[in-house]
Amino acid sequence: MPHHTPLIATIVAGLTLAFAFGALAHRVKVSPLVGYLLAGVIVGPFTPGYVADQGLATELAEIGVILLMFGVGLHFSLKDLMSVRTIAIPGALGQMTVATLLGMGLGHLLGWSLISGLVFGLALSVASTVVLLRALQERRIVQTDRGRIAVGWLIVEDLAMVLALVLLPALAGGLTDAASGPADPLGAWIVPLGVTILKVAGFAALMLVVGRRVIPWLLHWTAHTGSRELFRLAVLAIALGVAFGAASLFGVSFALGAFFAGMILAESELSQRAAEESLPLRDAFAVLFFVSVGMLFNPAVLIEQPWALLATVAIIVVGKSMAAFAIVRLFKYDTNISLTISASLAQIGEFSFILAGLGVGLGLLPEAGRDLILAGAIISIILNPFLFNAVFGLGRVRAGATETPLPIPANDLRSTALSEHVIVVGFGQVGRRLAEGLEIAGRPFLIVDLDDAAERRARDAGFEVVNGNAADARVLTAAGDSIARSLVVTIPNGFEAGGVVEEARRANPELHIIARAHSDAEAEHLRRLGADQIVLGERELADAMLHRLRMPEVDDTEASPSAPEGERLLLADPEWALLAAARASGLAPGDTISAGALMDAAGVSGAFDVPRLHAAIAHLVEQDYFVRLGEERLRITLAGYAASAQAPSL
Structure with a gap:
């Protein structure tokens, strides 16, 4: 068997180092993304020691991009976006415009072309989905007003990046044509962009008309086979197959195809299960994507371009935050919400890496720009938790509190009128x-x-x-x-x-x-x-199956004499309540129930406390109406079933 296996070596080295550095990052309270990127730097060509196969890493990264975008589409929520559309849509577009202009300005100072500055600025304008959601979840503010605005803002940014990924190849083609001949705007720009838009429209129409019927049907059919393995395979086949088909037949990016596949699948009732089944593989290839991105990073940029790097970090952490803060305040939201949105967006991540890689591959962005983006991402992700802590600390000072978290603003959750429920x-x-x-x-x-x-x-x-x-x-x-x-x-x-x-x-x-x-x-x-x-x-399943097997014996041996016809059994009220609860729960001879569930059902009126119900259960067991199965389970006998039929209603 050959021992020269670059694919296996690349996967093993990438995942092993990613785990080691990710665990270290988690230990020091930093996002594991930083650890994954550093793992890529270690196995990259710019550091001594083992160098992973760059070509294979790039192809593995493509699978990671497909599954990442599939996940974005799967969790895309039009409802979440529309609930905060008045602030999220103009706010995200405004903030992205400011960040893009700042990036173009820095690119101009560095002597880059206008289009290079545009790609660079776009890459700096979009926040990381992974980092933002994790920060909100850790502080349990996803379902608050500020959490919803941040998520809606992020959705708009993601959609804008999907559009950018679609149009950049056409833009690169137009630049190539313009450079090779006379400047003809119609031939160099308008026609390629028009063709690209038509291809995207055709693909979108196919997915909306055919995909919305075929994909959910296929998933439901697979689910009905009862095979978890086939269901997981169907989810991955849909994600990868649609992405590959979109690229092969329509010439659009893998990313757009995967996004549409996830978005269509999100409409199915099986979307949550699909997300769960695809998560392990999606996470693994997402890690390899970040590792492959880290391999492209040249640490020399830290020494050779310190001022450019400082300016890049300033745009991400300061420029974007100030723009977001000003926009949110302009829409009359309070300072706490404005600060939370600002801190949420003060970092960049996966979309920036995808865009930078595409820009370099198309010749639209110099490699130095990619290095600045990667370094800026690592630094901004490291700084983000500290920025969030500062924001929350400021909020506590403003609220006059020292030990409690920021007061959560009102949202649309309406409290229930139920009690004792x-x-x-x-x-x-x-x-x-x-x-x-x-x-x-x-x-x-x-x-x-x-x-x-x-x-x-x-x-x-x-x-x-x-x-x-x-x-x-x-x-x-x-x-x-x-x-x-x-x-x-x-x-x-x-x-x-x-x-x-x-x-x-x-x-x-x-x-x-x-x-x-x-x-x-x-x-x-x-x-x-x-x-x-x-x-x-x-x-519970094993117990139920065992007792189903014992049912003939239960019927023959566990029946105890019932009261003479027309004569009511002599039982206390708590015992009657437990038997009535057993009847209401639909228990047949040999069925089992937990003692807690039976007492909960019997105590619906509130007339009996827990000690009395425990004593009543013990007496019913002594009377052979129930059989104990361990500490928590009870099995009703034929006698118990007959007695429950006489019990008064709860």
């Missing part, structure tokens, strides 16, 4: 089944979900919904966490569930919290964060 976090298959059961039992409840499609499904079913991230204190407040009886976290991701549990426990120490886990480690993690009860999915 159940908060169901997540409206997937588990959340929907739980909501239906609560409705049958007559328990007051509401749904919390961030996904727009899930929100629509819940509202269509007639349920009350709070749309937002349940890990956000504002969302939990709107859901009435301080006056709720229970909170049930049905989302499958243990890390995300932990954030919800932690925030809910912090807000209400008395709240009864039930969470879902897939492993003992997840269960322990959720317990540490404050969950009262953990439901392990695999264990």
